[in-house]
Amino acid sequence: MVTLAIGALTGMPIEQTAHGAQHGAGGMRFVRIGDAPAGDETPAAADIKQIVVDNFSFTPATAAVPVGTTVTWTNHDDIPHNVVSPEQKFKSPVLDTDEMFSHKFEAAGTYKYYCSIHPRMTGQVVVR
Numbered sequence: 001m002v003t004l005a006i007g008a009l010t011g012m013p014i015e016q017t018a019h020g021a022q023h024g025a026g027g028m029r030f031v032r033i034g035d036a037p038a039g040d041e042t043p044a045a046a047d048i049k050q051i052v053v054d055n056f057s058f059t060p061a062t063a064a065v066p067v068g069t070t071v072t073w074t075n076h077d078d079i080p081h082n083v084v085s086p087e088q089k090f091k092s093p094v095l096d097t098d099e100m101f102s103h104k105f106e107a108a109g110t111y112k113y114y115c116s117i118h119p120r121m122t123g124q125v126v127v128r
Contacts, residue, residue, distance in 0.1 A: 048072065051123065053081050053095070053115075058123035065105060067127055072102040081115045 049069055052059045054076040063071060073083045075095040083092040083101055089111055092101035105111065105127045115121035 049125075050074065052076055053083075053121075056118055056121055058113075058121060061123045062126060063123070064126045064128065067108055068104070068106065069127070070102050070104045071125055072100050074098065074100045081117060081121065083113050084116045085111060085113050087111075 047069055049063050049065045049071045051063055051071060051073045053073055056077070058073070065071065073092065073095070075081050075097060078097060080094045080096050082094050083090070083103075085091065090103040090113070094117070095101055105125060108127050111125045111127065113123055113125070
């Protein structure tokens with residue numbers, strides 16, 4: 001399975017329809033991630049949450065996830081950023097463009113974070 005852009009589309013191998021025709025282009029059909037079936041061959045969508053760092057902001061600014069979720073921050077900005085927990089629960093290295101940092105949240109709670117290079121950039125992960 002190929003994941004494209006945050007929360008947008010998931011590419012899946014095309015399947016034969018009842019009439020034998022195929023859908024899509026280039027051997028792929030595209031569906032919204034919310035419409036993709038949960039199968040054993042793909043990682044559970046609930047286990048991974050993406051946060052984009054771009055234009056001096058974290059998107060989404062608040063991410064609600066279940067316990068055990070790995071959150072991945074990806075820097076799409078032209079300048080370096082990092083992700084720092086004020087409580088020292090996690091801290092990324094400085095992330096250049098397109099670099100990523102991941103942290104698995106094992107306990108319920110609200111985890112605030114910010115970019116220590118640009119302290120006005122803030123966000124939070126709410127783990128339930």
